[in-house]
Amino acid sequence: MALAKRTLPNFRRTESLYAWLMSSPALLALLLFVILPFLIAIGLSFTDQRLIAPEPGQFVGFRNYDRLLSLTVLTLDPLVDENTGAVLRDANGNIEYPRSRSILRTEERYAGFFDWFGFDIFEKRYVIAAKDPTFMQSLVNNIVFALIVVPVQSSIALGLALLVNQRIRGANTFRTIYFSPVVTSTAVLAVVWIFLYNPDIGLINQALSSLSFGLIQPINWLGDPRTALIAIIIMAVWQGAGFQMVIFLAGLQTIASELYEAASIDGANAFQRFRYVTLPGLRNTTIFVLITTTIFAFRLFTQVDVMTQGGPVNNATSTVVFHVVQEGFRAKRLGYGATASVVFFAIVLGIALVQRYLLRSSGDTN
């Protein structure tokens, strides 16, 4: 008894010592390579620090955030003939408006704003101006990318998972093949797809042309700002679906087969079994897949950097991460790039909090 009393605190102390010893390599590395850069990003976002500059940057308060996030709307009335009071029209009969660019340049309250885009409704022109239109366009591109990729890729992945989950010969081989683009490097595939997307000789246009008997004209996939983002989306879905397929497959295998048997005995058909057994059983898997795909959509970088460099024109395929690299690294505006990094982190954090909330509410009902 006396012996135990004496050795136990001693043992605790060695256990504690060992714990710190075993943890220290990882903790030091995380501190140096994750926590420190993260804190530096926040710190730099309040300065105008340059990437390679001997002198430290100046503290600029929230100026970087203001520049990154400022948006305003200009409402323009049509130009009117001074004598008749009639609305002026150009040669094509379109209403003429004052030039938004000159207003943005001359009026004090619009200092620092640039044209982003505009539209006409009911004889009025609305111009959305931003202090950093490239960032706004990047954000919109990420959102469009996510809005298309998340539902399309997740449904394809679920379909693939259902196909290879059947007890049929060769199911494992099909699963392996469907998964293979996931292990192939994105940078390599991006280069290969540039060739596939070539407007004159690319396989995609050749296939579209011969399948439609020449009806579909060659599409300048990556060279046209209207199709460039879609082209990247198609490639991303092609490569990524296998990943979510495997996660859905793991989810499908957790659903007890008794549930399907019971449903069959009750007379449920295949669709009803899917709707009332499979889908509810996959609830948490689906939330996980949707959230991770959304976060993945906001991390889009490699395809853009290799295939379009954000272009072809007007930042048609720029993304938030691409903007971070362009500003913080290539243009050497470290402080501003850090600001975009912090905003990017806030977006990802927001998405992750939605996931937490959704998964928690499922815990309450079960």
Place this chain on the structure above:
Amino acid sequence: MTSQTRSESPDGAEHKKLSFKSVRRTLMYALMILIVFWTVFPIVFTLVSSVKPDRVIFEDLRSIKAFLPTQFTLENYEQVFQRVPFGQFLFNSVFVSTSTVIFSIFVNSLVAFALARLRWRGRSLVLTIIIALLIIPFEATAVPLLVVVNALPWLEINVSSGFQVQLTQSWLNTLHVQIIPFIADSFSIFLFYQAFLDIPKEFDESAMVDGASPLRIYWSIVLPLIRPTIATVAILQFLVRWNDYLWPVIAVPGERARPLTVGIASFYTQTPQWGQILAYAAMITIPVLIVFLLFQKWFIRSVASSGIKG
């Protein structure tokens, strides 16, 4: 008469059901094979075209011949080796990926062991911090990480001039800048932590009574029990490192330490010869595909477990 029809009708129903089933099955296979074509066509096209001269690639594009090896030449491959230090890039990628994986397994499982099996002050705080770090995507810290690694010193040992040790500044343009920052990984720690929690406590308690140190328990009792998790961490880390593009683009602008991914992107901008570009792409893809096919069960299990636990 009646008995005959009676005995016949269930038979007919059975037959109908069977043929319906086989039609359904045939359609299913047709669909699955169609998806196979869609999935593999870029990869097959790359492999097949890489052994054709450019002229033949372009001729074959107009028909199904694009997917058939109508000619065989290794000239594209030879040209790649002549034009760029492909061997160097390959070595860089292999070295970076494998050494990150090896260090990663030990460093991350050690801290996970301490968190899951030892009682110490600060344990829950450290665990909370590591779980919080899971949410920080690499892209959010990449540019500031550049500032950190640029300020770090390194001891360069010059073998050729009699093991002279030289203190250098900045990690940019090196192999270790692609390794050391990625060894500690909160997601790997989390996977190891979960695996260690699943092992019954009695295992190490009895060893502790026998006087075994925590390090010994870790090494000879607990670590051998979590081999599947080691494989998962190794595969996931390897895939991320091997395919990484963003970090080498900004941290390794020079050629000496360049990995294959950045190599192909810059090769593409240097040459209009698609046969060579596709040969380059094939040489990166083939080894990974072979490793994947050999260990495909492990690959798929790894991704699946990353979904369930993450």
